Amino acid sequence: MALEKAQRLIDLATYVASRRQGVTIEDIQSRYGSSKRTAQRLLHTLEVQFPDAECEFDEHGRKRWKLRTGALRDLLTLSSDELAALDLSIATLKRNAQDVEAAQLETLREKIIALVPRDRISRIETDHEALLEAQGLAARPGPSARLPPHIASAISTALKASQRLKIVYLSRGATRATARVVEPYGVLIGARRYLVAKAVSDPEGPLRHYVAENIMGAELTGEIFVRDGEFNIDAHAQKAFGMFQNETEIEEIVWKFSRSAADHARSFVFHPAQVLEDQPDGSLIVRFRAAGHLEMCWHLYTWGDKVEVLAPKSLRKMVHRYRRSDFAALP
Structure with missing residues (x-):
């Protein structure tokens, strides 16, 4: 098997193994920009080369291919380019005052390094250091207020648990912050970070955007709320050119x-x-x-x-x- 084909097969296997619900032919077409016939050939090769590959029908009658991650354990490694890209992403998050996400990505980096055999890591360190020396981040003007970790953590927990959040918020033009209870739906990240939430005091009102750095305090209420099942953060974000929603x-x-x-x-x-x-x-x-x-x-x-x-x-x-x-x- 030619090297290029082998690399593509490993890439395909990695993609399939990373999808818990498996992948469809349409997923393969989208990922590789291929025709349906080519996607079918790729999946057939996957089945031949990886006996652990499974194919089953989902509730919509579509075929889905799955692969246990153990089948790839000895084939995957980390490249210097991938490690450098990860480090650059961490630096970019820190530059944009997203310290919480940067810390989470650093933890992920440590886990990845720990799983890669030491002899493989040593072989990429030189190239990795050279790539880092050649990369830089340009200064970006604009606000970069930092969100305190305990507030970011409270927002994250509330989002994961669909739990109401009590925030102390300083509205634009106000002289003092006031407390309010909100139902968080998501976070929009741009030049600034905004908490997208519905005010409990106005249940029939629209979703509001709260500037994250203007949240002086946040604590979980322990009250669970039922999210609108049709809400989608990406669709919501597309209603605006930037952050303003009307x-x-x-x-x-x-x-x-x-x-x-x-x-x-x-x-x-x-x-x-x-x-x-x-x-x-x-x-x-x-x-x-x-x-x-x-x-x-x-x-x-x-x-x-x-x-x-x-x-x-x-x-x-x-x-x-x-x-x-x-x-x-x-x-």
């Missing part, structure tokens, strides 16, 4: 980037559900649905006069006076 402001957004900025704009993900449309004159139109006009204005300003808002009219009016032509570079 159901009445959600509408189709249409931006047109000039020919000179089109290639640069094409490399950006302005929104997960964006649609890009190349125009005959070389310009680029970007469409998506979201709220957060003010946050859009902050970003659009950095493009100067290289972008034009086609819709909605309210956003077009907000940015029209601030489309500068004297910016020397694009974002």
